[in-house]
Amino acid sequence: MKAVVQERFGPPDSLRLRDVDRPHAGAGQVLVRVHAAAVNPYDWHMLRGDPYVARMLGGMGLTRPKCPVAGLDAAGVVERVGADVRGFGPGDRVLGFCPGAFAEYACTTAPMLVPVPEGLTFEQAAALPMAAVTALRGIRTVGRVRSGQRVLVNGAGGGVGTFAVQIAAVLDAEVTGVCSAANTDLVRSLGAAHVLDYAREDFTDGRGRYDVVLDNVGNHPLRRLRRALTPAGVLVANGGGSPGRVFGAVGAMLRLAAANAVTRQRLRPILPATPDGPVHEDLSAVTALVDAGQVTPVVGRTFALADTARALRHVEEGHARGKTVVTVA
Structure with missing residues (x-):
């Protein structure tokens, strides 16, 4: 599969679009065919490896990125579910926290996902999680x-x-x-x-x-x-x-x-929401607001997967309108 790979800490230009092995859905996990992935300040902090104290605490890796494929927020379609997964099946439209989201496929645990609200595009859905x-x-x-x-x-x-x-x-x-x-x-x-x-x-x-x-x-x-x-x-x-x-x-x-x-x-x-803590209840709450017509995601710009570095630079400049989203499929 195609994926945006981060082999070292550095600027967005250090990212590379590579062919890598597709992840495998183990017990309790869901394999998602990614259609869109949002870009967050969290992503460029992970890319640059700062603040340094986070490296010491084990949050991002000490000398190189812990997760070689960048990205976290994703929306797409369930490709496969592992043992003990309830509530999701192949073909379901989902959004949530998927480490390695800047790729054609990403794997995460079931509690990190919720169904995509009716009427949302994948780009809008990817804008929601973090x-x-x-x-x-x-x-x-x-x-x-x-x-x-x-x-x-x-x-x-x-x-x-x-x-x-x-x-x-x-x-x-x-x-x-x-x-x-x-x-x-x-x-x-x-x-x-x-x-x-x-x-x-x-x-x-x-x-x-x-x-x-x-x-x-x-x-x-x-x-x-x-x-x-x-x-x-x-x-x-x-x-x-x-x-x-x-x-x-x-x-x-x-x-x-x-x-x-x-x-x-x-x-x-308040620190940004990440998959390190319980988020399913909050994900469900925000999608309920979307379902009720009370909240609508604002997508300012979209970039192709091959242009993920440009998307990160755009967000890092600090003047992005709404959410910046990478389209994958």
């Missing part, structure tokens, strides 16, 4: 957004942001989205009552106060982000833009923990 689950956790689980609250989403035009705006609106919050001028109409159409152009307005200037701020960008220091919160407000830091190749988001989490000790405001980190 970004939508991260947004759900940020808004509902960590932010605990309630009806009538004022919620601000920084980076509202990006992958997590487009989902977060919709989820907060579903919870009947008054949503303010911060994005580029090019994305203002999009963010408003997703349910934002107010939209700020980050190039012209600074939401941390203290003139507006919010019950919950979801920061997907990391382009403001913590002391200024706190100015945008009510006295008992919640900052949900998604780790976007976390500085430092050594500690990355870990350093930001430590700073939040230290600040929490001296303020009534709640400062909470």
Whole structure:
């Protein structure tokens, strides 16, 4: 099969499209014929092997990538199921977390998959797993957004942001989205009552106060982000833009923990959803929102499998609109 192979840590240009063996579905596993795979900041962190602390913790490999085939979010059709798999069979349309997603086939465990909602394309379905689950956790689980609250989403035009705006609106919050001028109409159409152009307005200037701020960008220091919160407000830091190749988001989490000790405001980190933890319930929750017509994936650009390096560079530049997706078949 064709696959995008990562033999060493490095820039996107280090990726190679190669012929590799098709993975085998063992007990409890599902082999998926991949039709589309989403690109996430997680992917370029894995590609470059940073932050370095993650290598020491065993999350990505010490001197070379643990998983030689890149990618994680996928949507496609079940090709084969291993022993003890219930609920899926060949021909089922599925989406979920599939390590090695930038390939014609990928293998994962059954709890990492859910059915594709009716009416979604594979490209739209692939956009859901990491970004939508991260947004759900940020808004509902960590932010605990309630009806009538004022919620601000920084980076509202990006992958997590487009989902977060919709989820907060579903919870009947008054949503303010911060994005580029090019994305203002999009963010408003997703349910934002107010939209700020980050190039012209600074939401941390203290003139507006919010019950919950979801920061997907990391382009403001913590002391200024706190100015945008009510006295008992919640900052949900998604780790976007976390500085430092050594500690990355870990350093930001430590700073939040230290600040929490001296303020009534709640400062909470949220790491991107990955297959390292329980995700099936959250995957089911976001697909239920899609089935109900309350959330719609936004796909900004698509790339062919052979152009995966270009797709990663596009996302790494930090100005992607909605989700960037690689089409496989």
